[in-house]
Amino acid sequence: MLELSGHQVALIDEPLDVRLRGLGEVAAAFDDEDDLGGVLWRARLRDDDGRVWRAAADAPEHLPAGLAPSKPGTGRVPALGSLHPVRLDVHAEAPDGRGAKRTFERRLLADGVRVRRWKEPQLRGTAFLPPPDAPAAEPLLLDARIDASTGxxxxxxxxxxxxxAAVLASRGRATLVVTDLDDLAPALERLAGLRAATGAPRVLRTLGAGDVVLLPPGIxxxxxxxxARTARRDRWASIVTPA
Structure with missing residues (x-):
């Protein structure tokens, strides 16, 4: 009997950890049962709008990036604004026709992350605060302001x-998303004073140099x-694990 194993619950920016066991004689043709040719991998998720995204690949780690809507729609990314855990259904089919299925949970919010909406005349934004037991770290301000020139x-x-921001807070970084402030100074001051913060806040444009979107791998x-996918992954890694 075939069986899929791996970390069933993980943050959405982590590589998809899936292993296929039980191939028996089929696996004997390969040196490593985790590196099998001929296995077809498929994945499926349903977003907040009920839109189904599917992918097929020759290795499980390629599935998240390959997800595409099964029907035409308007969004270029899955609707995940609820920040609820994402259920990713994974299916592996061996060359002999046998298959195995398992559902993996991909999270945008780690346990303990808090979401606060600041609505003040000089300070409007949404703060994502790491779990209370997370060590203090450099806070981040995501500048998501748009204007007439925004493409x-x-x-x-x-x-x-x-x-x-949700995933960055899950990684221990207090993060504030700002969309319509004229002056960032009050937001930076508030961020610097948070218990979870240490040092001056770092300002990040959500669309960085080279038109690289700030979005976790796995979405x-x-x-x-x-x-573009490689540049996005590298930018994310440089923020989550700064030198």
Whole structure:
């Protein structure tokens, strides 16, 4: 009997950890049962709007980036604004026709992360605060302000900023998303004073240099090329694990 194993619950920016066991004689043709040719991998998720995204790949780690809507729609990313855990259904089919299925939970919010909406005349934004027991770390301000010159990617980056902030807070970084402030000074001052913060806040544009969208790996962007996907992953890694 085939069986899928791996970390069933993980943050959405972590690599998908899935292993296929039980291939028996089929596996004997390969040196490593975790590196099997001929196995077809499929994945499926349903977003907040009920839209189904599917992917097929020759290795499980390629599934999240390959997700695409099964029917035409307007969004380039899955609707995940509820920040609820994402259920990713994974299916592996062996060359002999046998298969195995398992559902993995991909989280945007770790346990203990708090979401606070600041609505003051000089301070409007949504703060994502790490769990109370997380060590103090450099706070982040995600500048998601848009104007008349903002193109499609800028609008997309502003739209997905809360998703990025949720995962960054889950990684221990107090993060504030700002969309319409004229002056960032009050927001920076408030961020610096948080118990979870140490040092001056770092300001990040949600659409960075080279038009790189700030969005965690594991969340697909429709029609994103491999170079853009790599740049997005590298930018994310540089923020989550700074030098």
């Amino acid at each position: 499609e990617l800028g609008l997309l980056a502003a739209f997905v900023a809360p998703l990025a 697909p962007v429709l029609d994103e090329g491999s170079a």
